[in-house]
Amino acid sequence: MNRSILVGRLTKTPELKSTQSGISVTAFTVAVNRPFSNESGEREADFIQCVAWRKQAENLVKYCDKGSLVGIEGRIQTRNYEDDKGNSKYVTEVVCDQITFMDTKKKEEDNSGYQPDPEFQEEKVPYTQEEDLPF
Numbered sequence: 001m002n003r004s005i006l007v008g009r010l011t012k013t014p015e016l017k018s019t020q021s022g023i024s025v026t027a028f029t030v031a032v033n034r035p036f037s038n039e040s041g042e043r044e045a046d047f048i049q050c051v052a053w054r055k056q057a058e059n060l061v062k063y064c065d066k067g068s069l070v071g072i073e074g075r076i077q078t079r080n081y082e083d084d085k086g087n088s089k090y091v092t093e094v095v096c097d098q099i100t101f102m103d104t105k106k107k108e109e110d111n112s113g114y115q116p117d118p119e120f121q122e123e124k125v126p127y128t129q130e131e132d133l134p135f
Contacts, residue, residue, distance in 0.1 A: 002075045002076055003073070003074075003075060004072070004073070004074055004075060004076050004094050005071070005072070005073050006030055006032050006048060006050075006071070006072045006094065007032065007069070007070070007071045007072075007102070008030035008031050008032035008033070008045070008048070008069070008070065008072075009030065009031050009067050009068065009069050009070070010028055010029070010030060010031075010064055010065070010066055010067060010068050010070060011028075011029040011030070011031050011047060011066065012028070012029070012066045013064075013065050013066045014026045014028040014057075014060050014061050014064065015061065016057060016058060016061040023053060023054060024053065024054055024055070024057045024058050025051065025052070025053050025054075025057050026051070026052050026057040026060055026061055027049065027050070027051045027093070028049075028050055028051075028052070028060070029047050029048065029049055029050070030047070030048050030050055030070065030072065031045045031046070031047055031048075032045060032046050032047075032048055033045050034046065048093075048094060049091070049092070049093040049094070050072060050074070050093060050094045050095075050096055051093050051094070051095055051096065052096040052099060053095075053096075056096055056098075056099050059099075059101075060099055063101055064101060068101065068102075068103060069102040069103045070099055070100065070101060070102060071099070071100035071102055072094060072096050072098070072099055072100075073096070073097055073098040073099075074094045074095050074096040074097045074098070075094070075095050075097065076092065076093070076094055076095075077092070077093055077094075077095045078090065078091065078092050078093075079091050079093075
């Protein structure tokens with residue numbers, strides 16, 4: 001079984017790219033905090049490389065920014081390739097099957113101009129003592 005579940009923050013704003021056949025893809029890194037502190041009392045993080053394809057890639061680029069909190073479910077994949085200089089590279093990454101936007105920086109910016117309707121009045125419910133409750 002090859003499943004990975006991560007919750008972390010994007011380390012930079014993702015960029016959308018396309019393959020030669022026109023398929024959308026984005027590669028990004030997620031910073032995932034470790035559940036413990038080091039000897040100096042500081043929290044450390046792991047930086048996990050991820051890749052998203054097609055509509056997930058498009059939505060990630062559209063709605064998320066550097067620092068956005070995301071939940072990722074996917075599988076770990078390894079691959080080899082040769083860089084421009086002819087050096088052999090080995091990559092381990094999480095291929096995203098599902099991405100959950102837990103907060104989005106772009107969405108918060110879009111809603112920054114929100115003003116509540118001045119006509120709307122919240123109904124005020126008086127505070128009651130616990131003894132006043134019928135149960």
